[in-house]
Each structure stands twice: as structure tokens, then as C-alpha cells.
Amino acid sequence: MSTKTVLVPSSDATISRRGFFMKLGILFNGFAALVLAVPVVGFLLSSITRGRGNSYLAWVPLGRIDEFPEGQTRLATFRNLNVMPTDGKTVDTACWVRRVAGETFQVFAINCAHLGCPVRWFPQSGLFMCPCHGGAYYRDGARASGPPERGLFQYPYKVENGLISIQAGELPTPGAAIASLTGEKPPCAS
Amino acid sequence: MRIMNAKIGPAVAKIGEWFDRRLQLAAPIREAAEHPVPRKTASWFYVFGSAALTVFLLQVVTGILLALIYVPSAGQAWSSLQALNHDVALGWFIRAMHGWGSNFMVAIVLIHMVQVFLFGAYKFPRELTWIIGVFLLLMTLGMAFSGQVLRFDQDAYWGLGIGASISSRVPIIGPAAVKLLLGGPIIAGATLSRFFALHVFVIPGMLIAFVGLHLLMVLKLGINEWPMPGRIVKRATYEREYHELTKQDGAPFVPYAIWKDMFFTAFIILAIAACAFYFGPFGPTGQPDPTIIQTAPKPDYFFLWLYALLSLLPPSMETPFLLIAPVLVILALILLPFLSGEGEKSWKRRPIAVLTVLLIAITLGTFTRLAQFAPWSPHMNAWSGDPVPDRFVHGTTALQRQGALVFQFKQCRNCHSLGNTGGQRGPALDSVAVRLTHDQLIRQVIQGGGNMPAYGNNLSPAETTALVAFLETLHPAGQSPARDAARDIALGDSSQKTSGGPRRDKR
Numbered sequence: 193m194s195t196k197t198v199l200v201p202s203s204d205a206t207i208s209r210r211g212f213f214m215k216l217g218i219l220f221n222g223f224a225a226l227v228l229a230v231p232v233v234g235f236l237l238s239s240i241t242r243g244r245g246n247s248y249l250a251w252v253p254l255g256r257i258d259e260f261p262e263g264q265t266r267l268a269t270f271r272n273l274n275v276m277p278t279d280g281k282t283v284d285t286a287c288w289v290r291r292v293a294g295e296t297f298q299v300f301a302i303n304c305a306h307l308g309c310p311v312r313w314f315p316q317s318g319l320f321m322c323p324c325h326g327g328a329y330y331r332d333g334a335r336a337s338g339p340p341e342r343g344l345f346q347y348p349y350k351v352e353n354g355l356i357s358i359q360a361g362e363l364p365t366p367g368a369a370i371a372s373l374t375g376e377k378p379p380c381a382s
Numbered sequence: 383m384r385i386m387n388a389k390i391g392p393a394v395a396k397i398g399e400w401f402d403r404r405l406q407l408a409a410p411i412r413e414a415a416e417h418p419v420p421r422k423t424a425s426w427f428y429v430f431g432s433a434a435l436t437v438f439l440l441q442v443v444t445g446i447l448l449a450l451i452y453v454p455s456a457g458q459a460w461s462s463l464q465a466l467n468h469d470v471a472l473g474w475f476i477r478a479m480h481g482w483g484s485n486f487m488v489a490i491v492l493i494h495m496v497q498v499f500l501f502g503a504y505k506f507p508r509e510l511t512w513i514i515g516v517f518l519l520l521m522t523l524g525m526a527f528s529g530q531v532l533r534f535d536q537d538a539y540w541g542l543g544i545g546a547s548i549s550s551r552v553p554i555i556g557p558a559a560v561k562l563l564l565g566g567p568i569i570a571g572a573t574l575s576r577f578f579a580l581h582v583f584v585i586p587g588m589l590i591a592f593v594g595l596h597l598l599m600v601l602k603l604g605i606n607e608w609p610m611p612g613r614i615v616k617r618a619t620y621e622r623e624y625h626e627l628t629k630q631d632g633a634p635f636v637p638y639a640i641w642k643d644m645f646f647t648a649f650i651i652l653a654i655a656a657c658a659f660y661f662g663p664f665g666p667t668g669q670p671d672p673t674i675i676q677t678a679p680k681p682d683y684f685f686l687w688l689y690a691l692l693s694l695l696p697p698s699m700e701t702p703f704l705l706i707a708p709v710l711v712i713l714a715l716i717l718l719p720f721l722s723g724e725g726e727k728s729w730k731r732r733p734i735a736v737l738t739v740l741l742i743a744i745t746l747g748t749f750t751r752l753a754q755f756a757p758w759s760p761h762m763n764a765w766s767g768d769p770v771p772d773r774f775v776h777g778t779t780a781l782q783r784q785g786a787l788v789f790q791f792k793q794c795r796n797c798h799s800l801g802n803t804g805g806q807r808g809p810a811l812d813s814v815a816v817r818l819t820h821d822q823l824i825r826q827v828i829q830g831g832g833n834m835p836a837y838g839n840n841l842s843p844a845e846t847t848a849l850v851a852f853l854e855t856l857h858p859a860g861q862s863p864a865r866d867a868a869r870d871i872a873l874g875d876s877s878q879k880t881s882g883g884p885r886r887d888k889r
């Protein structure tokens with residue numbers, strides 16, 4: 193707006209030399225602010241833009257498939273590939289590996305589909321139970337009861353040379369790439 | 383002594399004059415201190431604002447002290463807190479002061495807000511003071527949450543996960559909001575660092591600026607007069623009336639009113655110190671290691687009501703509620719002074735205001751109380767820890783005892799209590815046979831329903847038979863189990879087993 197008043201002086205007000213430089217100064221500062229804002233905003237949003245196109249996701253090995261007996265569900269841990277020096281233990285993540293039969297697996301995120309608390313597997317009753325708000329899931333990850341609106345999140349997996357790997361790297365939330373990769377829709381879309 | 387005073391006195395005065403000639407602050411400070419306030423506002427009801435300010439300053443001081451040792455790194459924060467608790471002299475006390483100071487601050491800010499609301503102090507011309515106060519409340523809550531994150535333990539880690547899960551539900555921008563909140567795709571080093579920046583620089587900076595404005599307006603507009611029933615606020619006349627009131631029945635703030643603030647402030651600081659000394663610091667709980675999943679995270683005291691709400695809301699209402707309710711509440715608080723900017727101030731003539739406060743207080747109190755024992759969470763260890771009380775298996779048949787074993791082994795106890803031990807997620811089963819017939823029990827076990835998972839895939843027919851046989855014994859002495867009358871007629875009395883075994887008096 194300030195440019196307009198400078199370039200198109202109204203008929204009844206003549207612009208003084210000082211007034212002109214004052215306005216030019218404001219314009220110049222506005223330009224400097226814009227030059228500064230571009231990298232600042234870029235820096236602030238880098239955690240979003242860096243992961244565009246699922247580049248946060250990577251294939252992470254979980255171990256040999258013989259470690260997972262058929263028909264059982266076992267806890268496995270993996271280390272995220274995106275590591276910063278200050279991350280400490282937080283890059284280690286747990287997941288539940290269910291070997292259905294042969295090379296058919298289901299790899300469930302540890303995070304409850306409700307609000308992300310760690311679910312625990314109870315082989316005797318064949319249920320995953322969440323300690324926070326009481327969500328429960330069946331052995332195949334389907335919702336059994338409680339507040340969750342959907343089943344457990346599943347990581348895409350592949351078996352190569354007797355080794356099972358999963359595609360991981362994002363905290364599983366209803367809107368995360370993991371959720372959409374396995375064909376699950378976010379709750380607002382269903 | 384008197385001679386020394388006579389010599390020192392003028393010297394101090396001279397130094398004071400030297401500074402004031404350059405600073406020129408003495409006159410405005412004296413004017414602010416001695417500004418007349420309505421005599422009746424020198425009341426114990428008017429001390430909460432200054433107490434909140436004092437606790438805020440206490441938080442700044444103890445926060446700076448903690449920052450001398452604390453390391454905002456996901457790899458080292460937890461151990462630096464342990465060092466504060468155990469290795470650094472009095473580190474535990476400073477941590478405890480900061481933690482308890484946080485609890486007191488939230489409480490005092492809320493009490494201050496309720497007092498201001500009930501005394502009509504948000505009405506003309508103090509609308510903006512109220513609105514800034516609403517933002518100060520939000521920032522105080524923001525400090526409480528980000529502070530809980532800096533105590534980087536298991537609760538903080540999973541609490542962040544809950545925050546991320548809630549943010550992810552925002553339509554369209556949800557996934558981006560999660561990454562912005564966490565500083566990356568997972569909860570890690572960048573997450574803690576950004577919460578450190580929020581807790582130590584961003585929010586405190588905003589708090590200082592807003593507290594300054596809030597105080598400035600209190601000075602410029604004057605302390606709210608004691609509300610009298612029937613004294614109506616009108617935009618046209620209020621300022622003149624207030625001016626006259628302070629002229630006719632006013633007294634200088636210092637010392638007439640301030641002594642009560644000073645007493646209360648000192649009392650609050652001592653109360654925080656006493657709590658800190660007696661109860662000690664909060665946590666940290668277990669290490670923030672996501673591979674340790676044997677944990678039941680719970681939020682800090684002031685967010686317990688939210689924890690309860692998230693468990694009790696019907697699933698379909700949860701996302702709309704989480705995303706819309708906070709916006710509506712904040713909007714309502716901001717619009718309040720515009721909707722009722724004039725009129726009666728006294729709470730004696732504002733029954734709806736009083737009832738609203740009571741309703742909110744009772745609701746939040748009830749939710750907080752519920753969250754303390756979390757009846758909605760399964761007791762993860764009940765099946766292996768709480769045995770079926772003897773009296774429930776005394777005198778039972780072999781089949782029924784086998785059923786009691788199935789009952790225990792299949793983790794039914796995690797959600798159902800028997801003899802008052804076990805989970806409270808599902809109903810207590812002490813008298814389930816009175817409520818459900820034989821067929822209904824089988825159906826409920828196999829198909830689930832209500833809020834119960836189906837166990838059909840996890841129980842063999844033999845196990846189901848045994849379990850239901852045991853469940854049928856669960857009825858009070860002298861009260862017969864439920865029977866399906868239609869079946870009796872169709873198939874004869876013998877078609878339904880009457881509950882096996884003699885019934886014992888349970889209590």
C-alpha cells in the first residue's frame with residue numbers, strides 16, 4: 193500500500209523531500225524484512241518440507257524370519273534411520289510382529305490408533321490392550337473395543353533372503369504416510 | 383547511632399537524587415503506588431492477581447536456576463534431571479519449587495479468573511484486560527504442558543504422542559501439523575529442543591509482554607470497585623461514577639490495600655516451599671525409551687480432566703469435540719465482555735454466572751477425580767496378580783473350577799472385577815448370573831458386544847463351556863440365576879441347567 197501513495201501522489205497533498213525519504217525508508221525495510229522472512233519461514237517449516245513425498249520412510253530390517261515363530265506375535269525393536277546426535281534412546285522404536293504363516297506377516301505399530309499409547313499383546317486372550325484409555329484390538333489388529341476408531345496401524349513389510357524389513361520412520365498417526373500406505377484412510381475421510 | 387544516621391541519610395538521599403535526575407522514575411512510580419483505589423477493594427478477594435504475578439516471578443527465578451544444570455537434549459535431559467535430584471546440592475528443592483510453583487500458578491490464575499468473573503470485573507471498560515487475561519491463562523497452560531515435556535521421561539514421551547495424535551486429526555493440515563509439532567517425523571531430539579525454546583523463550587517472552595499490558599491497564603483503568611447489587615454499569619456514565627467513587631471513598635493503593643497482597647504473596651511462597659520440601663520434586667519417571675512399553679502414561683494434574691474426557695467420549699464424537707470445543711471455549715471467553723459488557727456486576731444478582739462457574743468446577747472436579755483411578759483402563763496385571771477369591775470356588779464342581787481357571791488365564795480379570803479386585807473397564811461379575819441367562823452368557827463371551835471384545839476365536843468349545851459354567855455360579859446367595867422362561871416352556875425345566883453347586887454367602 194505504501195508504494196501506491198509514493199508513486200501516485202494525490203492532488204491535494206504535495207510530498208515533501210523528508211516525507212518521500214521516510215516512505216522510501218519504510219519500503220526499503222519492508223524489502224529487507226521480506227528477504228529475511230523467506231529463509232526464516234523455510235527454516236521453521238523444514239520439518240514438514242524435508243519429509244515431502246514420504247522421504248522420511250525407509251526400509252528398516254527387523255531380523256531373520258526364524259526369530260518369529262509361525263502363529264505367534266512377538267515384540268521387535270528397530271532403530272530409525274533418520275538419526276540426529278541428540279536423539280538418544282528416542283530413535284529406538286518397538287513394534288509387534290505377527291507371523292501369520294510362511295512369509296505372510298503383519299507388523300503392527302506399538303502406538304494405539306486412538307492417541308498413540310503403547311499397546312501390549314496378551315497371547316492368552318489374543319488381544320492387544322492399551323493402558324491409557326482402554327482400547328483393545330484382536331490378534332489381526334482389528335478394533336475390538338474402546339475408543340479407537342480403527343484397527344492398529346500396520347507397517348508395510350517385505351521378506352528378502354530370510355530377512356524381514358519394514359517401511360518405517362514416521363510416528364504412526366491417523367494422518368501419517370504409514371496409515372495411507374497400507375490403505376487405511378484417515379477417520380475424517382471415511 | 384543517631385549521628386551516623388544523620389550523616390548517612392543525606393548521603394543516600396543525594397545518591398538517590400543523582401539517579402533520579404537522570405532516570406526520572408521516582409515521580410511516576412510514586413504516582414502509580416499512591417493512586418487512589420475504592421476503599422472496599424482493599425479486600426482479601428483482590429489478592430489473587432498479585433499472587434499470580436509473584437508465582438510467575440518465582441517460576442522465572444527457579445527456571446533460570448534449573449537451566450544452569452538441565453540439558454535440553456533427548457539423550458541427556460533425563461540424566462541431567464537425575465543429577466539435579468540426587469547430585470547437585472539442593473537441586474531437588476529447586477526442581478520441587480518449580481514443579482509445585484507450576485501447580486500453584488495454574489490454580490491461582492484460575493481462582494483469579496473466577497473471582498474476576500463473579501465480581502463482574504470484565505465489564506466496561508475492562509474488556510481488554512479480561513481478553514489479555516484469557517491469553518495469559520492459555521499461556522500458563524502452555525507453560526504447564528511444555529514444562530511437562532521438558533521433564534523428559536516416559537510420561538512426557540507418550541504425552542507428546544498423544545499431542546501428536548490429536549494434532550493429526552485436524553483436517554487437511556493434520557500430518558503437517560504433527561511434523562511441525564515434533565520437529566520431524568518422530569518424537570526425538572528436535573522435539574525436546576523446540577519445546578525447550580517454547581518453554582524458555584517464546585511463551586515466557588509473550589507472558590512478560592502480556593502481563594505488562596495487563597498491569598498497565600489495571601493502573602490506567604483502576605481496580606474494579608466492590609460490586610454492589612443494583613449498581614448498574616453503563617458505558618455512558620461508568621467512568622465518571624468510578625472517578626467520583628475513588629474521590630469520595632478512595633484510599634492510596636500503597637499502603638492502604640497492598641499489605642493484604644503482601645501477606646498473601648508471602649503465604650503462597652511459603653506454601654509452595656512447604657509443598658516442595660514435604661512432597662519433593664515431580665519425577666522424572668522411567669527413561670524416555672520407546673522400547674520400554676510396560677508403562678501407563680498419565681498427564682500432570684491439570685490435564686487429568688482431559689485424560690478422563692478422552693476415555694469417556696463416544697468414539698464418533700471425539701474428533702469433532704477435540705477440534706471444535708477448544709475453539710468454542712476460547713471464543714466464548716473472548717466474547718464474554720462484549721456480550722455482557724454492561725449491567726449488574728454483583729454475583730448476588732447473576733445466578734447464571736454463579737451456576738456456570740459451579741457447573742464447570744463440578745465437571746472438571748469429577749473428571750479429575752475419575753482420572754485418578756482410571757476405571758476405563760484395563761488392569762494389565764490383574765489376571766496374573768489378583769487371584770479369584772476362595773469363596774467363589776468353594777464347593778464348586780470340577781467343570782466350574784476349570785472355568786475359573788479359564789476366567790483367570792484369558793485375562794477376563796483385566797477388565798472385570800470379582801470381589802472388588804480386578805479391572806473396572808467392564809461390569810463387576812460378582813452377580814453376573816442374575817443378569818444374563820446361560821445362552822446370553824455364551825453369546826456375550828463368544829461374540830462380545832457392548833464394549834467387550836469377542837472371544838470366539840480364542841476359546842475352544844470346552845473352554846467356553848467351563849467358563850460359562852463358572853459364570854453361572856456368580857449370583858448372591860438366595861437370589862436365583864436368570865432363566866429363559868420361554869425355553870423352559872418349549873423344552874421343559876431340565877433344558878436349562880440350574881446354577882451348579884450350592885451358593886455360598888459371599889459377604
